[in-house]
Amino acid sequence: MINLLIVILTCCSFLCLFRIARGPSASDRAVAIDILGIMIVAFGAFMSIKTGKEFYLTTALVWALLNFIGVLALAKFLEGKGFDD
Amino acid sequence: MRETIGYLFMFIGVVFDAIGCIGLIRLPDLYNRLQASLKCVAMGTSFILLGTMIIAGFSPVGAKAFLCLLFVLIISPTTEHALARASYIAGVKMWEKSTVDRLKEDNVARERIRVE
Amino acid sequence: MKRLVLALLSFIVWILLIWPFTAYGIDWQGIIIGIFSSIIVGILFGDAFTDSPHRFFEIRRYLWLIYFIFVFVWSFLEASFDFAYRVLHPSLPIKPGIIKVKTKLKKRAGIAMLANSIGFAPGAVTVEVVGDTLYIHMACLKYQDTDEATAYVVRRFERILERIFE
The missing domain is CATH 1.20.860 (Alpha-t-alpha)
Structure with missing residues (x-):
């Protein structure tokens, strides 16, 4: 059961990667990166249930915070590019 | 019994993640993609973490899943707002069938953003 | 303290x-x-x-916060099902636009919380906040007028948030 769910979620991640590769502007890529980061938290929860270890969820927690800070930095960068135009 | 309910929640979560990623491909412009996908994916991930909490019960795994759920619910609207504002200021165009754009009509506000 | x-x-x-x-x-x-x-x-x-x-030590605010969490989760579920319907529909029934709403909240923490909650309301995301005016992008536009849109989107969060933060 849980292997099937992991396979479906991996296919969804490939859809996200498609948007990262093709997105017309930089903002589209930032959005796709944000969404991929939230889905990786779900992967952490799956691995934690599959193996019974808790450190996968610790990794997911740290990943969520780092993703948050990274996306905020990307947003600041995009805004700063607007000042120069 | 508890595992069955947990796996049911996880299945609903994965379905919502899939819908969010399909929306990321199908929708026409950035703002619609941002809302649709981020809402669906945040809800899917919340349901997966809720299923993890139900399966694990009162254990370290359950407590950390609760903390993850809290963080996902806090950070996803914040990043949504930050990305929408940044893309508007960076000049990403809206879809051509959009109806109104009050932010463009109130030009004063936009000038104030640029000065800050 | x-x-x-x-x-x-x-x-x-x-x-x-x-x-x-x-x-x-x-x-x-x-x-x-x-x-x-x-x-x-x-x-x-x-x-x-x-x-x-x-x-932080007034119990009343925590009770309103619990009620706010229920309202928030309900609007979150509503938004997700709404978007699931719109994405899976073959002809994509969306009608986007940026509209303007007003709020009565004064505290900065309250306005930030309101902007975040609107991020999870059905089909809305806050694009810009200037003073007491919020510019929100909606995917399915029902009302273009400021007052009607305020009554539709903002009111249900605002009447609870002004009891928590003000």
């Missing part, structure tokens, strides 16, 4: 993070380290935390 509130909050997060209540008894070592580190965090970063710490 500020430092005490921040220390208490960081101690709760620490307890959830390490979860010391194992099957073999309570892990006192972790709890003592948590007390020391949250006191250090409170002393160092208490100044930048909040400007009215006495509000």
Whole structure:
């Protein structure tokens, strides 16, 4: 059961990667990166249930915070590019 | 019994993640993609973490899943707002069938953003 | 006072993070380290935390917060099902646009919380906040007028948030 769910979620991640590769502007890529980061938290929860270890969820927690800070930095960068135009 | 309910929640979560990623491909412009996908994916991930909490019960795994759920619910609207504002200021165009754009009509506000 | 509130909050997060209540008894070592580190965090970063710490000790606000969580989760579910319908429909029934709404909240924390909650309302995201005016992008536009849109989107969060934060 849980292997099937992991396979479906991996296919969804490939859809996200498609948007990262093709997105017309930089903002589209930032959005796709944000969404991929939230889905990786779900992967952490799956691995934690599959193996019974808790450190996968610790990794997911740290990943969520780092993703948050990274996306905020990307947003600041995009805004700063607007000042120069 | 508890595992069955947990796996049911996880299945609903994965379905919502899939819908969010399909929306990321199908929708026409950035703002619609941002809302649709981020809402669906945040809800899917919340349901997966809720299923993890139900399966694990009162254990370290359950407590950390609760903390993850809290963080996902806090950070996803914040990043949504930050990305929408940044893309508007960076000049990403809206879809051509959009109806109104009050932010463009109130030009004063936009000038104030640029000065800050 | 500020430092005490921040220390208490960081101690709760620490307890959830390490979860010391194992099957073999309570892990006192972790709890003592948590007390020391949250006191250090409170002393160092208490100044930048909040400007009215006495509000954290009023029980009434917590009851309204619990009610707000229910409203928030309900609007979150509504938004997700709405978008699932719109994405899976073959002809994509969306009608986007940026509209303007007004709010009555004064505190900055309240306005930030309102902007975040609108991020999870059905089909809306806050694009810009200028003073008491919020510019929101909606995917399915029902009302273009400011007053009607305010009554449709903002009111249900605002009447609870002004009891929590004001």
